[in-house]
Amino acid sequence: LAAPSLRLAPPSAAEPGARVSSFTCLGPPSPGVEMRIVAADAQSGGRDPLQSGGYSLLRELQVGRLQIRGECVMRGYVNHPAANAECCAGDGWLDSGDLGFLWGGRLFLTGRAKEVVIVRGANYHCYEIEDAVGALSGVATARVGATSVRDAATATEALLVFFVPSDSLAAEALPHLHEGGVLIEALRRLVVAVRAAVAAAFGLEPRYVIPLGESAFQRTTSGKIMRAAMRAAFLRGTHARACAALDLALDSAPGFAFPDFFAAPLWVPRPPPPPPACGRPCVLLLAPPPLLASGLCEAIERSWGPGLRTVAAGGASEDELRTLFLSAAPSHIVHAALLTPLDESHSSDAASQLARGRRGDGGGTASGAGDACEALLSVARALRSWLGEGCAEPPARPTLLCVRYTADTAAPGALEYEASGAGLASALCKALAAELPSLARAAAVHVPRASTTEAIGSAVAAEARVSCALDMDVAYDEAAERRVQRYRTAGATLQSAAAREEQEPDTRGGEAPLLRPNGAYVVSGGLGGLGEALVRMILADEAAGGCSVLVLGRRPSRRGRKRLPPP
Secondary structure, three states, X not given: XXXXXXXXXOHHHOOOOOOOOOOOEEEOOOOOEEEEEEOOOOOOXXXXXXXXXXXXXXXXXXXXXXXXXXXXXXXXXXXXXXXHHHXXXXXXXXXXXXXXXXXXXXXEEEEEHHHEEEEOOEEEEHHHHXXXXXXXXXXXXXXXXXXXXXXXXXXXXXXXXXXXXXXXXXXXXXXXXXXXXOOOHHHHHHHHHHHHHHHHHHOOOXXXXXXXXXXXXXXXXXXXXXXXXXXXXXXXXXXXXXXXXXXXXXXXXXXXXXXXXXXXXXXXXXXXXXXXXXXXXXXXXXXXXXXXXXXXXXXXXXXXXXXXXXXXXXXOOHHHHHHHHHHHOOOEEEEOOOOOOOEOOEOOOHHHHHHHHHHOOOOOOOOOHHHHHHHHHHHHHHHHHHHHOOOOOOOOOOEEEEEEEOOOOXXXXXXXXXXXXXXXXXXXXXXHHHHOOOOOEEEEEEEOOOOOXXXXXXXXXXXXXXXXOOOOEEEEOOOOOEEEEEEEEOOOOHHHHHHHHHHOOOOOOOOOOOOOOOOEEEEEOOOOOOHHHHHHHHHHOHHHOOOEEEEEXXXXXXXXXXXXXXX
């Protein structure tokens, strides 16, 4: 159908391997009605059309848009100028929205104009693409939708294919893809098969093949596929997280989806699911001696109930951790070095204690708050050695929980607490979950600073029973309500963001200041090269009065924390 003109022949005359399409003849027009076929894009496209009325009239056997005119044809919609501009072609002609061709004065319809994808000037019918994908094993029946969006990078249309996987695969894989941005292997293979089927049948490379759940695959009450609605949902950024995961897993070029740093974190209430069966649970508690002395092990055991075995270790080195992992084979590893012993009789502020420990004036944890970051990394290295470097396989995939206090920038000593390693907890847990497939789950558990030892033990026991790998950041409040962190895309698409900038010009009347008072800035690359000059420039800027600068380097400074003199 993308050829300049069609060649009609009986099916028996078709060449071997040739694609044959059959269409029903609708006959000649009714008396008093005229019809014509015009170029779908109002351009001749090299088809030698007859020019008439600003439209490119096509000859017989050339597929284009069907327009009709006559006394029985409507003149337009009442009070709907937008719809009239779309369908009324002028001089009484009505664009029917159908595609077809004329032959011998008779009309043959080939489809609807809105059901055609135009890629590099060639027309592809959506239903043909959908039939090719729907024939694959693992794709639900009649649950495939094909549409397109404008790709500014290639200045052409990009093909989108939506489909619903089979029930078993959808239930297992889709929550990971759309909520966690993780494409599991079984679903990845099916996506690759869909892309291969479209490429083999039509020579097209879909920009995205997006698996959807039954509720997200939109259809009318009569069962018609709502391609435009799914396209609009894509452009709103509804599937941005899934598209980012597809780009990473399939090594495809980044396109419409925003990366994670364009998303805003949200804390969503989520009660823990029913605990899974665990044969012989063993919790390895890594905590400083003062916290162990406060009875945290006993609090975890009381909250868990009978059948739990706990192993406590305080201030263990990396080699000792590896030995513990091998000997104890824990089902759960709880890293609590970022906590100080807080109970009803000991309620001093944790951040202040950490700050005192960092300055060396006493009162900190036994391991020293300044070493908390290194303690986290030691656990990570020991886990990698145990799970990822050829050591004996653990009897079950263990779970890592890193317990820390809830971030509160208004609390005294909050910055010292985050700098001591607490700010690294969430990122390290996510990295370990991605890099160590033998780890069942890794999560940062946030508890209030005023939590008692009993409350911390209850939160740890509750979280240790959770198996959902998507819950990588979990927070418990004073009322023991559980919340998990999810991400909301801050914008829809890169294309729509650019469009908004054009539609909403800056009306502030001048350039906005580069820096703002009391701001927080991150400089990566350390203090070498331009790093120190850039930090000095920020600190010297009058508009940035009271600001703080965090400098990130690849290695710890041999001279410790470097303080720059005032500019």
